[in-house]
Amino acid sequence: MKTARWLLASLLAPLPLLVSTPAKEQHAARDHYLAYVGTYTTKTASKGIYAFRYDASSGKLVRIGVAAETRDPSWVAVHHNGKFLYAVNEAGKDSMVSAFRIDSTNGKLTLLNQLPALGEDPCYLSFDKTGKYVLVANYSSGNVVVFPIGRNGELGPATANLRDEGKLGPNKERQDGPHAHWIETSAGNRFAYVSDLGLDRVLIYKFDPQSGTLSKPDPGREEAFSATLPPGSGPRHLTFSRDGNFMYVLSEVQSTVTAFANDAREKYRALETVSALPAGFSGRNDAAEIALHPSGKFVYTSNRGSDTIAVFEVEPGGRLRMAADVPTGGKEPRHFSIDPSGNYLLAENQLSDSIVTFRIDQKTGMLTKAGETLDVPSPVCIQFLPLD
DSSP: OHHHHHHHHHHTSOOOOSSOSOHHHHHHHOOEEEEEEEEOOTTSSOOEEEEEEEETTTTEEEEEEEEEEOSOEEEEEEOTTSSEEEEEEOOGGGOEEEEEEEOTTTOOEEEEEEEEOSSSOEEEEEEOTTSSEEEEEETTTTEEEEEEBOTTSOBOSOSEEEEOOSOOOSOTTTOSSOOEEEEEEOTTSSEEEEEETTTTEEEEEEEETTTTEEEOOOTTOGGGGEEEOOTTOOEEEEEEOTTSSEEEEEETTTTEEEEEEEOTTSSEEEEEEEEOSOTTOOSOOEEEEEEEOTTSSEEEEEEETTTEEEEEEEOTTSOEEEEEEEEOSSSOEEEEEEOTTSSEEEEEEGGGTEEEEEEEOTTTOOEEEOSOOEEOSSEEEEEEEEOO
């Protein structure tokens, strides 16, 4: 019992500030970045991963061109050391995970190696806190995999491969099996959080940073190691408050955000579930991305259907208040990114082949279109690499 209490206390310990520097200080410190955009290449004009130069003082992207030709790199991530980029190649049974070396002088990517994803349709990857491992969520097969990173950036044979398990949600079409959609490690690097759309749960696995292995919680303790969403929600992505006291889970199927309190005396406790859709909207919609502003005062989510960015104010006690829904100026905003300065939000409209930049009002969180719309074929993910 003592061990179980220790594990739960470790799990619920506050997360570190994911962005600890105020937006103004970040802006003053760095203005110049490379930006990498992942895309879908199947049945589109895209060639793979695209590189841009980004000026955080103006929010302007300047095209460099194709950084690497690779199949359906739907999610990309720049390594902590700035030397490597990793991508999932979302291609059904032929899905892969790719490692690239970054040339920061021209933005080009050189393929180091490519390994089978050990599952179907990987849609997200991240790094553990040491930067020694890549964690991958395979959507269609519902499993999560860990790959070690070699000294030269190449991927090694998997150290973990677990399939999510649990009661399926009631939506027979979307929840026909487990569907892992997001994975990241906890602040202390001892646990891995997995958002599973098919199970209506955020699962929490034990992670060993020495061996790169994942393991399921002890029998009888599963509920203490997960957060349960309302039936049929279909959780997709999530984010944490800056102090780690709250977790916000975006559900794709029901287009909602559920706020959870990190209560060390119990477990993750649901506070509320709110709609991410504009008032009065009806019709098909799939919620896609969620992000917390560096100030910690605002949460943003994207809608594919209403084609909007929802703006929420974070209230005392962790609850959210819908402040606005802003059209993205295109179709199917599968992803958006708040730039490192916290001054701009970049929305990628997958089906209209565009990236639209919005200025963020630091007092209200409101979005105002800034600059020209950039043409990019089937954009679905954008990541930044600081240059100065």
